[in-house]
Amino acid sequence: MTASSCRASAHGCDGKYRKLEEILQEYKGVPGALIPVLHQAQLLFGYLPHDVQVRIAEELDLPLSEVYGVSSFYSFFSLKPRGKYTVSVCMGTACYVKGAPALLEKIRETLQIEDGETTEDGLFTLDTTRCVGACGLAPVLTIGDDVYGRLTPEKVPEILERYRQ
Amino acid sequence: MKLFRAHVLICGGAGCISSGCHAVKEEFIRELQAKGLHDEIQLIETGCVGSCDLGPIVIIYPEGVFYQHVTPEDVREIVSEHLLKGRYVKRKMYRHPSSGEPVVTSREMDFFRHQTRIALRNLGLIDPERIEEYIARDGYFALGKVLNEMTPEEVIREIKDSGLRGRGGAGFPTGLKWELTREAGGARGEKYVVCNADEGDPGAFMDRSILEGDPHSIIEAMAIAAYAIGAGQGYIYVRAEYPLAVARMKQAITKAREYGLLGKNIMGTGFSFDLEIRVGAGAFVCGEETALIASIEGKRGEPRMKPPFPATAGLWGKPTLINNVETYANIPVVILKGAQWFSRIGTEKSKGTKVFAIAGNINNTGLVEVPMGTTLRKIIFDLGGGIPNGKRFKAAQTGGPSGGCLTEKDLDTPVDYESLKAAGSMMGSGGLIVMDEDTCMVDVARFFLEFTQDESCGKCVPCRIGTKHMLEILTRITEGKGEEGDLETLEELAEVITSSSLCGLGQSASNPVLSTLRNFRDEYEAHIREKRCPAGVCTALKRYEIISDLCKGCGLCARVCPVQAISGVLKEPYLIDQETCSKCGLCLSKCPFKAIVMK
Incomplete structure (x- = not known):
């Protein structure tokens, strides 16, 4: 669903835009507000739709180019809709030497997507991430806020299956 | 009670x-x-x-x-x-x-017996969400002492005398940084105190653990720093990857405000200081201080030329003190126990302790804090319990993507800022990844280059294009397409990138390549000349072969091979066509007679 169709529909998306306005009012005039605002907007919409960026630029009195520049610079911000769950394979050094590449390969194979892509059913987005700081449990992957450690490729399908239900 | x-x-x-x-x-x-x-x-x-x-x-x-x-x-x-x-x-x-x-x-x-815990003093002992438990362990006593009994100059003198150096990696003397920031722009001008909690080095998680396990120690230290340099506002810049650390820090700030330990007129002394958390957004380069400042200001996290240093022109152009989490965690102890006590720990030029995050191919993984000058052998084999599965130690990587590899010959070197630098690596933030004999050092170098290349912000050309070119060469080598002269080109590129990049990320990006080239040149040469990966890691260089003496000619391998690379006649030895083989290893796992080997 695009943001504009979201705005037109009656399924509660209006509420999101109302909430966005509240966030913008809260941060108006606060120095360095752009990144915190983008964080909250992404939490609200799941990603940063174009018209949301326009609204942020207007309200924080910044050129749209700057809002877009910042949104596209940081890997945490997404300009495309994402799946319900983000599967992130940690590619930190400890995970890498303990077999993260094989883990990633298994997930690609199971979900039939490449890094950065979303499954057709909109359930999973696959990502690689920099160290999540759970090196003692390497190799590690996170799904949403859940962390799974000491993994082997064989354990992957069963873990993904839990999120399908 | x-x-x-x-x-x-x-x-x-x-x-x-x-x-x-x-x-x-x-x-x-x-x-x-x-x-x-x-x-x-x-x-x-x-x-x-x-x-x-x-x-x-x-x-x-x-x-x-x-x-x-x-x-x-x-x-x-x-x-x-x-x-x-x-x-x-x-x-x-x-x-x-x-x-x-x-x-x-x-x-x-053994894991705990050899430790000296200063920065990690409260970890695992107190409930981080209860300020009372922190106070019961002498928490906020140092702040009280500073505000009531010491002048800012005395505080700075104490920190200088302690010999404490920045734990974020570079090892700049902390007291000197405080002094420079205090002197900049006069004592009354607007200034800021910043905590760099953008712990990006893969394999390092001490900052995360301190923020999560002892958040008040950071608040107390930042308040002390603010008093010393004359700042009224502070920022903690935390990675977005650490949601629990952000939550614990927020909770701790609220509690500290409630108790009058943050905000206006702290402990009734007239000193005011408050803190705000800023969450990063997934850019490794923001660990570099000028990039971090840009990010707090709401801009793209791109570094800028230094000087001017943040001490004179930092956040919003004002003098700014930036220290790392572990550095701050030491401050209250230095104040309470004194510079003399602190400076008795460690080596001549590196005082106190260092926290290491040990991970990789090692028995005991986790966080350890040891006096500076402890040997690598003690850390890896006594505290870390050695290498699992009877494998041999090959290398220890310190300093993350900016660091290098230490080998067998470095095991007895006392670890401090200078010795690691002399050994071709660096302290960095304290990540220590242990690698066993099954690790391919060319692949490791490629891994780090891929990291820095991906995280290069793109502002300066040597880093943006140079690292890309180096990565292409390394990838070629691991794919068996290396050529004579590649190693010399890598060295030449490394020199140019190191000398001409804008910030630390580019200046140190070549370190993993140079240090592996120095210590494991033969492995690079095996990849290039013999098209062989000695550790058996690089997929493209793997070779599966059937030992004809052991092969009974059952044909199972030919049936499971997904690319029909195996042929033969039943009851006769089979053969693998190397051109077609996709190196999946399925045949090896299925052969009932162990007649297939990987070389």
Whole structure:
């Protein structure tokens, strides 16, 4: 669903835009507000739709180019809709030497997507991430806020299956 | 105050959380209720104990009995045996690796016995969400001492005398940084104090553990720093990857404000200071101080030329003090115990302790804090328990993507800022990844280059294009397409990138390549000249062969091969066509006669 169709529909998306306005009012005039605002907007919409960026630029009195520049610079911000769950394979050094590449390969194979892509059913987005700081449990992957450690490729399908239900 | 006859401490560090400590905690709550013990036994979730691979960890005081790998199913036995009858549950205790005997407390474990804990002093001992527990461990006493008994100049003198250096990696003298920031722009101008908690080095997680396990130590230290340099506002810049650290820090700031330890007129002394958290957004380069400042200002996290240094022109152009989490964690102790006490620990030029995050191919993974000057051998083999599965030690990587590899010959070097630099690596933030003989050093170098290349912000050309070119060459080598002259080109590129990049990221990007080239040049040459990966890691260079003497000609391998690379006649030895083979290894795993080998 695009943001504009979201705005037109009656399924509660209006509420999101109302909430966005509240966030913008809260941060108006606060120095360095752009990144915190983008964080909250992404939490609200799941990603940063174009018209949301326009609204942020207007309200924080910044050129749209700057809002877009910042949104596209940081890997945490997404300009495309994402799946319900983000599967992130940690590619930190400890995970890498303990077999993260094989883990990633298994997930690609199971979900039939490449890094950065979303499954057709909109359930999973696959990502690689920099160290999540759970090196003692390497190799590690996170799904949403859940962390799974000491993994082997064989354990992957069963873990993904839990999120399908 | 309520008194308890025993305390059950459950480690709530990131490692134990992912090992399932919360289910164990729930079970303890239920079981203590059921046995009517909840009024006499207190349950506490602490910060990271440090020995992540033993999690979930439960420690029961007053004796300090250390239980490892505790599952919800073990809880009933621990409650009824240990807490009711006073009998230790031996099967869940740590066993000494050589004697196999159960060990009672962590003090008897090699992993803890050799540690000196200053920055990690409260981790695993207190509930990070209860400010009272921090105060009970002398928390905020240093701030009180500073505000009531010391002038800012005296504070700075104390820090300078202690010899404390920046724990973020570069090792700049902390006291000097404070002094420069105090002197900049006059004592009355607007200034800022910033905590760099953008712990980006893969393999380092001490900052995360301190923020999660002892958040008040950072608040106290930043308030002390603010008093010393004359700042009224501070920012903690935390990675977005650390949501729990952000939550704990927020909670701690709210509590500190409630207790009058942050905000206006702290402890009634007229000194005012407040803190705000800024969450990063996934850019490694923001660990570089000028990029971090740009990010707090709401801009793209791109570094700029130095000078001017942040001490004179930092956040919003004002003098700004930036220190790393672990550096701050040392401050209250330096103030309370004194510079003299602190400077007796460590080596001549590197004072105090250093926290290392040990991970990789090692028996005991986790966080350790040792005096500066401890040898690598002691850290890896005594505290870390050596290499698992009887494998040989090959290299230890320190300093993350900016660091290098240390080898067998460096094992007895006392570890400090200078010695690691001399050995071709660097202290960095303290990540220590141990690699065994099955690790391909060319692949490791490629891994780090891929990291820095991906994280290069793109502002300066040497880093943006140079690292890309180096990565292309390294990738070619690992794919068996290396050519004569590649190594010389890599060295030449490394020199140019190091000398002409704008910030630390580019200037140090070549280090992993240069250090592996220095120590493992033969491995590079094997990849290029013999098209062989000695460690058997690089997929494209793997060769599967059938030993004809062992092959019974059953044909199973030919049937499972997904690319029809194996052919032959039944009951005769089969053959693998190397051109077609996709190196998947399926044939090797299926052969009932172990007649297939990987070379």
